[in-house]
Amino acid sequence: MIWEPSPEVVRDAKITRYAGWLGRSGDDYDALWRWSVESPEEFWTSIWDYFAVVGDRGDGPVLQGAMPGARWFAGATLNYARNALRGDPARPAVVARDEEGARRTYTYGELAEEVARVRAGLARLGVGRGDRVAAYLPNGPEALIAFLATASLGAVWSSCSPDFGVSSVVDRFTQITPKVFIAVQGYTYNGRRFDRSAVVAEIAARLPGPAATVLVGTPSWDALRAEPAPPAFEPVPFDHPLWIVYSSGTTGLPKPIVHGHGGIVLEHLKALAFHQDLGEGDVFFWYTTTGWMMWNYLVGGLLAGATIVLYDGSATHPGPDALWRLVAEEGVTYFGTGAPYIIASMRAGLRPAGLSALRGVGSTGSPLPPEGFAWLHDALPGVPLGSFSGGTDVCTGFVGGVPWLPVRAGVIPCRCLGAAVEAYDPEGRPVVDEVGELVLTRPMPSMPVMFWNDPDGERYRDSYFAEYPGVWRHGDWIKIRPDGGCVIYGRSDSTLNRGGVRMGTSEFYRVVERFPHIEDSLVIDTGQLGQEGRLLLYVTMAEGRELTGDLVADLRAALRAELSPRHVPDEIRQVPGIPRTLSGKKLEVPVRKILLGTPVDRAANTGAMANPEVLRHFVP
Template structure:
């Protein structure tokens, strides 16, 4: 066992002196300040801080005459009157320096310099224009983490069009639930992908998705066949990029939609979360440079898919002039060490992954080699246990481990690491610059040294500019501000220490988290409860404190039915096909009823508490339940 809080790493004087956040402090005239002092200024004077970030990085755009910040949450307005374009900032690197390395599971490797990447973006931008894509139109992608996805995203952004992507391991229903909400004009998709050494043909799935998207004018197919029978216009990737063209950049207002990412869909359809050009540019410049110490000369790898916000974050490496490594494939095929070997081969300097991969590497007894260039390791997706911290420092004693926690909602971390502070087992060193994170008790009072709700009490520029199809902002306000008016409630348990460090204890709501990917319970129910043999269902993730638990599905059979092996197999197959492999439960159990409130809401959080050891009478208010007698069937 490793004690939480055990000291594992301290920055040397040379590390502190050379850190990019130190140079920023010197530029500000705040040299010599402790990190907590710099953080305090950044959250108490957000107008000064974020204005300084724009000026320090010489953001490509036009600063308007309006204030940096107008109003408060929800509805805060940033940089009124300013214009910017994400792609213009991402492609301003030295044209001869390597921008992107694309690696495939089968060993394939493609390299693009910043100049070559800009040329590809210009080609695809011109192709999108020929398809009628204009500013504000949506471009949807069903693509793996490959160069085509990054190129198409930058091309869409350069036009002022709005990007949205899903990974090709998602089934048609899951994708349609997302993309149909935003009515894309163009869909860019692969006809298949390789994972774990197997080829998965997605031609029929792409055709099904396309047929479910009203207003779709064309489907672009990336793949050898280049054809999919969608019933509409279909062209291949090579046709889209056929004509050479210099990239152009539409200057858009600071809050103009850049991309749409999705919540997990815990209640109803996944929320379509819209982030703006300017907020993402500033946030990712800050996070990648000051907290992960990335810049020109760095090689940045984060294992992700296009369906996780870490893909969007990885693309941000271009904003600071780094080389980004895109890996398309399994993290454990042909062995658990595949990502470490990839990092060694590409000379990665910052290696990012989900906490479960670090734990899997520890359990496999790995001792990665050839990683002399790695100076930072990032971990996110779920809390990393102290043992994971300790293993990493046993095999890579000189790196800085950055355990970060944030979310799709802001496309960044609220809390994380910084080169100025030590690393302790199981502890996140700091709250990030510009993020006024606090822990609230049940009465909404800030607490220190005890577990509370993670809240943000000052606005951040990468908070959503809106939800799609939520013109009055009601769903947006209900999602974050219903519990504490004017205060963002994120849905995580956090304990903040006296020194500003913190520990994340997982979700405080019913959202599931598998392999770093947040998933919603309603997605399960839409598939499971379509079976005529099943009357009702409940899905629970027992993971806690950084340990991935079991994904348990409880079903109440319809009248005269029972849970047979055949039914369980068909349910698992449907979840895998229609949603993704991550949605397949570890166990399925039959219960006589699903606990519900008097208003009919399923009691997911109380059942999870019961499964983790809380007595039923303490886990739920039985007086507010329609069927309290069924709780006993969930006692472990």
């Protein structure tokens, strides 16, 4: 057991107050979860009522139809921005930091004033309900303000971070025909200044005729926010488009995923309050960029009344403890990051200090190995780790932590409230204590309301419902333990299947990357449709190290002992780098396609990659 809640933690948890409001006593999470998925109309209505969502719930049905065509709260109207900005005007809403040392703050009142100014500026440019505003911005106040202003008009937001290449931005934004394009001409990362003026000019030239390009830090941005205006919010239907986010974009054209105002408001209130235990008085920080759904999730902290921390810069500049120092300096109460940063902190031997305000740490993006749990428990005793897994598709987690349940190494404590998660075997039957496909058997309000430019919904249905009609297949391997705990094993479409024994890649990496001289790794199974292929392991070595025969033998022995003889690689190769997306995910599926003969330019979207130059080392 890594962490167990004290009676005081359980007593003071926000989920405990909610249970009491429902008339439920005790801390029986399993019973509460089962009610939430078996009675979705009652559960999601209770979320609206408990948090006093600002809007008109109407008298229509809470839930109509089934997946993939389920519709929530027909007849209801609300606005995300109105709910995000309803905090006490005098309370702090935002702290914005960058790696150069700049710090800006806004109260809820000041933030609302800035949003009203930019809202009026967008309206002058002709932006109205349903129009799209596209942004190429870092994680700073301007992105947040422009997003809330867009939402307040009933317009639709979409963003990429400025480290994205031209083609990946154009692939995304040309699909949605934005009316306004907001961008920066440069950014700083890892102590270096990157000039993006030529990139911005090319993107703007290739977009299908936006009405205006606005550049932050120039007179065009000053003009956009020049005129004071009273706060105003367009009431929109529950499923009216709020933002467009995208699939990873590592293969093919990125899917433009549309989420609605109402579904995101309800889901983020539930997740942030009951699973992260956030509310007024909390300081919430998740290390992210505007190109990852965790930015959208971080902004949701405003719905819960928290102060959110925006950080623009490298996680490891000027040193590997950069984020931990920021957490200490800003009195962060909940800090979220990707699993790789926790592992990097462990490997650097960090001992974070000055974190007396910290009540929880979140990890997502990829499975966190048990060693990461153990290091955090040792380095931050008494601080629970909330490992979460979900996705861009729903902009939240399906499985995660909760203050009522203990934390065990390598195990995610529970299925989240309202998420009817099951593990399916190949025949579509639910299994317990076995690895299966992660599916959802009932709808959630934050499921996409549609894909953009998918009028008949065919692309949407094919993405999630082709395998199991009426059941959402997410594309991850999961094991649900008899006690309700969950283990995520990586993407099911990059799973290792050797002699009928299926294994997620996360287990493989846990063994390989424990070797101190190995910096990174990638494992690929080239088998296809029942035909066993070769199992190939690629490793990147630490500086000054080489892959030796002795190390190859040690790797084979460890994998044989800790996984199975079937999972000993046919070949182990050294490469200069492991291909990753800009958000840090390994490109297992594209590399597999390359190995099976797909040309590099068709297998991977290099503009969405952090290091596209390494792909050539995987061409057979």
